[in-house]
Amino acid sequence: xxxxxxxxxxxxxxxxxxxxxxxxxxxxxxxxxxxxxxxxxxxxxxxxxxxxxxxxxxxxxxxxxxxxxxxxxxxxxxxxxxxxxxxxxxxxxxxxxxxxxxxxxxxxxxxxxxxxxxxxxxxxxxxxxxxxxxxxxxxxxxxxxxxxxxxxxxxxxxxxxxxxxxxxxxxxxxxxxxxxxxxxxxxxxxxxxxxxxxxxxxxxxxxxxxxxxxxxxxxxxxxxxxxxxxxxxxxxxxxxxxxxxxxxxxxxxxxxxxxxxxxxxxxxxxxxxxxxxxxxxxxxxxxxxxxxxxxxxxxxxxxxxxxxxxxxxxxxxxxxxxxxxxxxxxxxxxxxxxxxxxxxxxxxxxxxx
Amino acid sequence: xxxxxxxxxxxxxxxxxxxxxxxxxxxxxxxxxxxxxxxxxxxxxxxxxxxxxxxxxxxxxxxxxxxxxxxxxxxxxxxxxxxxxxxxxxxxxxxxxxxxxxxxxxxxxxxxxxxxxxxxxxxxxxxxxxxxxxxxxxxxxxxxxxxxxxxxxxxxxxxxxxxxxxxxxxxxxxxxxxxxxxxxxxxxxxxxxxxxxxxxxxxxxxxxxxxxxxxxxxxxxxxxxxxxxxxxxxxxxxxxxxxxxxxxxxxxxxxxxxxxxxxxxxxxxxxxxxxxxxxxxxxxxxxxxxxxxxxxxxx
Numbered sequence: 172x173x174x175x176x177x178x179x180x181x182x183x184x185x186x187x188x189x190x191x192x193x194x195x196x197x198x199x200x201x202x203x204x205x206x207x208x209x210x211x212x213x214x215x216x217x218x219x220x221x222x223x224x225x226x227x228x229x230x231x232x233x234x235x236x237x238x239x240x241x242x243x244x245x246x247x248x249x250x251x252x253x254x255x256x257x258x259x260x261x262x263x264x265x266x267x268x269x270x271x272x273x274x275x276x277x278x279x280x281x282x283x284x285x286x287x288x289x290x291x292x293x294x295x296x297x298x299x300x301x302x303x304x305x306x307x308x309x310x311x312x313x314x315x316x317x318x319x320x321x322x323x324x325x326x327x328x329x330x331x332x333x334x335x336x337x338x339x340x341x342x343x344x345x346x347x348x349x350x351x352x353x354x355x356x357x358x359x360x361x362x363x364x365x366x367x368x369x370x371x372x373x374x375x376x377x378x379x380x381x382x383x384x385x386x387x388x389x390x391x392x393x394x395x396x397x398x399x400x401x402x403x404x405x406x407x408x409x410x411x412x413x414x415x416x417x418x419x420x421x422x423x424x425x426x427x428x429x430x431x432x433x434x435x436x437x438x439x440x441x442x443x444x445x446x447x448x449x450x451x452x453x454x455x456x457x458x459x460x461x462x463x464x465x466x467x468x469x470x471x472x473x474x475x476x477x478x479x480x481x482x483x484x485x486x487x488x489x490x491x492x493x494x495x496x497x498x499x500x501x502x503x504x505x506x507x508x509x510x511x512x513x514x515x516x517x518x519x520x521x522x523x524x
Numbered sequence: 525x526x527x528x529x530x531x532x533x534x535x536x537x538x539x540x541x542x543x544x545x546x547x548x549x550x551x552x553x554x555x556x557x558x559x560x561x562x563x564x565x566x567x568x569x570x571x572x573x574x575x576x577x578x579x580x581x582x583x584x585x586x587x588x589x590x591x592x593x594x595x596x597x598x599x600x601x602x603x604x605x606x607x608x609x610x611x612x613x614x615x616x617x618x619x620x621x622x623x624x625x626x627x628x629x630x631x632x633x634x635x636x637x638x639x640x641x642x643x644x645x646x647x648x649x650x651x652x653x654x655x656x657x658x659x660x661x662x663x664x665x666x667x668x669x670x671x672x673x674x675x676x677x678x679x680x681x682x683x684x685x686x687x688x689x690x691x692x693x694x695x696x697x698x699x700x701x702x703x704x705x706x707x708x709x710x711x712x713x714x715x716x717x718x719x720x721x722x723x724x725x726x727x728x729x730x731x732x733x734x735x736x737x738x739x740x741x742x743x744x745x746x747x748x749x750x751x752x753x754x755x756x757x758x759x760x761x762x763x764x765x766x767x768x769x770x771x772x773x774x775x776x777x778x779x780x781x782x783x784x785x786x787x788x789x790x791x792x793x794x795x796x797x798x799x800x801x802x803x804x805x806x807x808x809x810x811x812x813x814x815x816x817x818x819x820x821x822x823x
Contacts, residue, residue, distance in 0.1 A: 230722055250725040263723035267741045276737075277727035328728065 175242045176203040177332050177364040178227060183236035185222050185388075196222040197233070198388035204332075204366060205381075209358050211367045213375040214385035215411070220368045223385070224334050227366065229253045241331045251280070256325035257334040260341070262317045264309040270320050271296065271305045277328040295323040298357065315346045322354075326361060333358075335367045339374065351378055372412045376400065384408050400452075406522055409450040416456065416490045418449040419524075427521075431486035433464045437516055448522045453479070455518035456492035458504075462513030466490060471504050478502045482510060562794035572790050580791035584799060601779075608775040609803065611693055611765075612758035618698040619705035619754050620747065626702075627709035627746075631716070642710065645703050653700065657767045660696045661687060664768075688770030696764040701757065705750040712746025748815055755811075756804055776800050 185197035197219045204210045212220040225231040227238060229250035237246045245253050256277065265273050274295050278288045296305050299319035309317055318338060325333055335354075339347045355378055358365045369375055375382050376396045383393045384407075392404035403409035406417065420427035422441045426434050427449065441447065458480070466482040469489075473496075480492045480502070490512065494502050504510070562580050564572040582588075587598045630641040648656060663669045664686040671683035686692050716739070724734040740747070762777035769775070774782075776796065783793030 228722075228726060230725075250722070251728045251730060255726075257723075257726045259719060259723060261717075261719055263717070263719045265720060265723070265738060265742075266717075276724075276729075280728040280730075280733060324727070 175206070176239075177206045177208070177241060178202070178204040178366070179237075179239040180223070180227070181237045181239070183223070183226060183233045183238065185219075185226065185231060186234045195388045197226070200236075200385075200388070200390050202383060202390060202393065204364060207362055207364055209355070209365045209367065209378060209380045211369060211375040211379035211382045212385060213369060213372060213382050213412075215370055218385040219388040220370075220385050221336060222388075224257075224336055224366065224368050227253075227332070228255055228257050228334050254331040255334055256328060256330040257336065258318075258321045258325045258338045260336045260338065262309070262321040262338075264317055264320055264324070266309055269306050269308055270301060270312070273309070273320055274323045274327050276324065281328060291327055295327045298326070298360070299323040299353075314342055315350065318342065318350060319353075322357065326357065326363065329361075330363065332364045332366060335365060337368055337370070339369075340371075347374075354378065376412070384411065386411075401520075403450065403520060403522075406448060406450070409520065409522065414453050414491065414493075416449075416451045416453060418451070418488060418490070420447055420449050421445070422447055429464065429484065430488065431484045433484070435463045435513075437519060437521075439521060441521070446524045448524055450520040450522055451514050451518060453491040453493035455514050456490065457513050457515070458492060458494065458510050459513055460511055462511035464512040466510055466512050468504055468506050468508045468510055470506055471502070473500070478504075480504055480510075482512070558794045558797050562791055562798055564791050566789045566791050568788075570784075570788050570790065577791075580789070580795040583789075583792050584795050604774050604776060604779050605799075605803070607690065607773065608759055608777075609807075611690060611697065611775065612755050612761075614694055615697040615701060615758045616705075616751050616755045618694065619702050620709075620751065622698070623702055623705035623709050623750065627706050627713050630706075630710050631713040632718075642707075645706050648700075649703060653763050654767075656700060657696055657764050660692075660699055661768060664692055664695060687768065688773065690769070690773050692768040693761075693765045693773055693775070696768040697758050697761055700764060701754040704753040704757075708746045708749035708753065709743065710746075712743035712749075716742055744815065748811070751811065752808065755807065759804055759807075760800060 180200055180202045183197050183200045184195070187194040187196055200219070200223060212223060214220045222231060226233055227240070229245070229248060229252075233246065237244055239245065240254060265276065268276070271292055275288050275292045278291055283291075296302055299322055301316065301319055301323070304312060304316060309320065312320065318341075321338065338354075339350050342350060351374060354365070354367075367375075367378065376399075379396055381393060381395055382399050384391045384399060384404075386407055392399060392408050394402075399408065399412055403412065403415075409415045410417070418429055420429050420435070422439050422445050423434075423443050425438060426436045427439070427447065428434050435449075437449075439447075454477075464484065466484050468480060468482050470481040472479040472481070476496060478494045478496055480494060482490050482492065484490065492512065496502065561572055563576055563578065565575045565577050565579065567573050583598070584601060585598055586595050588595055626645075630638055630645075633641060661668070665671070666683040666685065666687065668687075670686070671680075674680045675683065686695070720738055720742070721734055724738045729737065759775075760777050761775055762781060765773060765775040766778050769778075777800075780793050780796045780800070783789045783796065787793070
């Protein structure tokens with residue numbers, strides 16, 4: 172039964188309140204999360220990603236729809252009967268218990284043998300590298316250490332799925348980077364399916380096998396980080412993940428025409444005359460003398476590895492180019508300078524308006 | 525010319541002088557008098573005769589027959605002590621069982637409603653204890669509200685005798701001391717992080733396990749404080765057992781009062797007071813010992 176998805180969500184809806192005033196926290200989400208996958212739910216706050224996670228954990232019941240975990244319908248089961256464990260955003264460690272007892276808690280509640288509990292707890296403590304801290308209470312630990320305890324506590328019962336609710340948001344940048352790698356390592360070593368919730372697109376891109384982008388209670392796109400980044404399904408996804416230039420254009424045979432009249436050669440299957448939006452990543456924008464688009468440099472911003480060149484087309488449309496810095500660190504551009512811009516055909520994503 | 529700065533130690537001594545004086549004259553002084561009186565002979569009509577004797581202590585535990593001088597254990601005294609202890613423990617348990625859900629309820633209300641609930645809890649404090657006790661009497665007496673209602677509903681045909689029983693004393697004390705349990709419990713639950721409940725359920729704990737393993741240990745300081753606040757005055761209760769218990773369900777407080785009044789035996793009253801004090805101290809010691817052992821086991 173390995174091909175069975177770890178989690179199957181079938182048309183889940185969640186309404187808060189009723190009638191006209193009801194808030195649609197989830198508006199018809201269907202999703203399969205595969206076994207052993209690192210799956211990330213990504214979206215701005217209020218998009219429904221945490222609601223979806225709480226639905227899987229059992230803290231919320233869906234207004235409509237079913238939830239299956241490892242092939243079994245758990246929609247009506249309380250959280251303590253679902254084979255999932257959660258790493259909470261606030262960690263929610265038990266303040267009156269030592270690290271060791273926190274980690275043992277789930278196993279004790281499952282009624283495991285003493286010996287087995289002790290053995291598993293020791294393994295977990297070693298796994299998250301807290302051997303020196305096992306007798307401390309959570310208040311005696313730093314944020315990063317508490318994070319590790321929360322992870323070990325949730326992993327100890329060996330759940331089918333580990334749910335992580337923005338677990339890194341309280342950590343500073345350096346620690347967050349460390350914990351990102353740590354999480355990947357733990358996922359790799361345990362082979363447990365991870366469902367990770369975040370609003371940080373960079374975090375999602377670096378850690379996930381697949382990402383589900385959410386907005387307004389809906390799942391907009393599900394795909395690998397590469398797919399999501401290079402082929403965003405719509406303008407929102409393109410804009411939310413990474414920086415993107417948006418250019419309105421009209422389709423013609425073998426080309427599109429921008430609003431300022433510039434003609435860009437671009438093959439398309441769309442009907443001539445229809446309006447589209449071109450999405451181009453800043454790093455794909457090329458400055459070259461034969462480029463089809465004329466622009467004026469407005470601002471040049473040096474940022475270490477790259478230089479961001481902010482330019483404007485003749486109709487005022489803004490466009491950003493990210494240029495890799497040469498060894499001299501000087502890209503040789505100045506505000507007010509006239510430039511020509513182009514991009515490779517496969518670097519352009521054509522989105523319907 | 526600036527005054528030389530006073531040392532912090534001296535300043536704090538000066539500041540605590542009023543409190544110290546109050547303690548010396550209000551607590552240590554009377555206690556000393558009680559201690560001295562317990563070793564004197566009773567006066568003919570009241571008061572004491574300045575003659576050293578341990579007769580009062582003997583009389584606490586033994587009775588001497590007036591005619592033949594034979595000595596027998598003072599069973600009646602032991603009964604009173606035992607009843608006081610039993611009723612105080614039961615009162616503490618009752619207020620806890622009722623007070624915990626109450627405090628939980630208040631702590632989980634929206635912030636703007638909590639003040640109203642807490643206000644309602646404290647209102648009885650503004651009313652005289654005697655009046656509150658008579659109100660309870662009105663409820664539980666044979667022709668009172670409770671019995672009338674039960675007879676009207678056909679649950680019973682004859683009134684249940686509650687008034688002038690130990691049950692009546694228990695009901696009265698539980699009612700009077702309930703706020704003393706609810707307030708510290710509320711303070712503890714108010715600080716409780718309710719997200720821990722979800723963590724507990726997530727880790728396969730049942731409702732009962734969450735209560736026992738997570739909620740109760742964390743709010744324990746409130747339970748300890750509430751229990752002490754209820755147990756100590758219960759043990760010395762005087763008005764409630766007197767009115768609701770009638771003459772025959774005496775508690776230590778009433779018995780002590782008797783010695784200073786009709787009994788005209790001040791030394792015996794003083795000795796009994798000291799024993800009450802000792803019981804309270806021992807009970808507190810046991811309680812603290814038990815709860816801290818629990819703590820180290822969980823820590």
